[in-house]
Amino acid sequence: MQKSGGLGYLLVGASAAAWWLSKDENRSKFDGWMTKAKQKFNGETTPSxxxxxxxxxxxxxxxxxxxxxxxxxxxxxxxxxxxxxxx
Structure with missing residues (x-):
C-alpha cells in the first residue's frame, strides 16, 4: 500500500510559488491581490x-x-x- 502524496504535492506547490514570486513584477501583483482580498474580507470599499x-x-x-x-x-x-x- 502506497502513502498519499499530499506532502509531495504541498512541496511542489510551495516550490512553484517561490519560483513565481522570485520576480519583482509577480511579487507586486501578488501584493495587490492580497491587499484587495484583505479589503474585501474587512468589508472596505474602493474609494470613488x-x-x-x-x-x-x-x-x-x-x-x-x-x-x-x-x-x-x-x-x-x-x-x-x-x-x-x-x-
Missing amino acids: DDAFPIHKAGNPHPEDIADNKMVNEGAQYAVNYYNKKEQ
Whole structure:
C-alpha cells in the first residue's frame, strides 16, 4: 500500500510559488491581490474617483500651503539633482 502524496504535492506547490514570486513584477501583483482580498474580507470599499488626489496634480490651489510647499520642494530636488550631475 502506497502513502498519499499530499506532502509531495504541498512541496511542489510551495516550490512553484517561490519560483513565481522570485520576480519583482509577480511579487507586486501578488501584493495587490492580497491587499484587495484583505479589503474585501474587512468589508472596505474602493474609494470613488473623487477621493484620489491625482485630480489636483499640476494645479495646486493657491491657498493650499502644504501642497504648494510640496510642489516647490519637488522642483528644487530635480534642479539640485541636475546641477550635481552637470558639475
